[in-house]
Amino acid sequence: MLQCAQIHPIFNIEETKVPNPRKPLRLNVGFLVSAAAGYHRDFDFYLPKLTDEEDQTLTLAEVQGRVRISRTPQGLLVEGTFEGDIQLECVRCLSEYTQHLRWEFTELYAFTRDNITDSGLLVPEDAHIDLQPLVRDFGLLEIPIKPLCKSDCKGLCPECGQNLNLQNCGHAPENDSPFSTLKDWL
Ligand SMILES: [Zn+2]
Ligand SMILES: [Zn+2]
Numbered sequence: 001m002l003q004c005a006q007i008h009p010i011f012n013i014e015e016t017k018v019p020n021p022r023k024p025l026r027l028n029v030g031f032l033v034s035a036a037a038g039y040h041r042d043f044d045f046y047l048p049k050l051t052d053e054e055d056q057t058l059t060l061a062e063v064q065g066r067v068r069i070s071r072t073p074q075g076l077l078v079e080g081t082f083e084g085d086i087q088l089e090c091v092r093c094l095s096e097y098t099q100h101l102r103w104e105f106t107e108l109y110a111f112t113r114d115n116i117t118d119s120g121l122l123v124p125e126d127a128h129i130d131l132q133p134l135v136r137d138f139g140l141l142e143i144p145i146k147p148l149c150k151s152d153c154k155g156l157c158p159e160c161g162q163n164l165n166l167q168n169c170g171h172a173p174e175n176d177s178p179f180s181t182l183k184d185w186l
Contacts, residue, residue, distance in 0.1 A: 023130055030127035032071050033111075040070035050084070050136055060084040060101070060139050067131060072108070074115035076123055079106045082135055088147040092155035093163050099147060105138040 024047055032041060043066065050060040065082030083102040090097055109123045110116045123129065154164035159171035 023132060025131040025135060026128055027069075027131065028128050029069060029076055029109075029123065032069055032076055033123060033127050035071045037071050037073050040068055043067045043069070045082075045135075047084075050132070050139075052136060058086065058140060060086055060136065063135070063139070065135070075108050075110040076129075077106065077108050078129075078131065078134070080104065080131070080135060080138070082139060084139060086139075086143065088143065090149035090153055091146045092153045093149060093165055094156065095149060095163065097147075097149040099143070101139055101142040103138045103142045105134060107134060 025045065027043065032039065045063070045065055045067065047063040048061065050063045052058060061084060063082060063084035065080055065084075067078060067080045070077045070079070081102075081104050083100065085098050085100055087096055088099045089095070107119050107121055108115070108117050109121045109129055111123055113122070116122060149165075156162065157164055157169050157171045160169050162169040162171075
């Protein structure tokens, strides 16, 4: 394994260059299929934008990462480590902000149906695999269920709608106080 890394220390652009810029993560893995088990190769990626044609709102930006593809007896093991940014809306103050995401994944592209995993990935006959759906889908899994622009976001004033991160309108503390009901009585 160490030997392989020494022979091919870096991403070989010639071998993976593809004419279709819409599929920047499509790789020719033919040389890995014909390699001996145990062989691996690392691929580095940088993508200014990773968009889904169906849902343009979920665009990952500044995506960078590394994929290691290893030849195993059962298929090609793909291990990816990525990071990137996405624009989200804060659930408290409703403003748009940039959320940084990091994600990892491991998937096997099986040679035959006998070795197929739950993900159902097979090495296609033309030996070209497009990692875009994998990279994207695993990235989107990292989106927080309740996105917050910052952990201590003060949110909006329930009375006048003022963004309390920017300015204090003076309404909120009184409304939130447990004594506000008591004060009404007095
Ligand atoms: Zn916020
Ligand atoms: Zn207010």
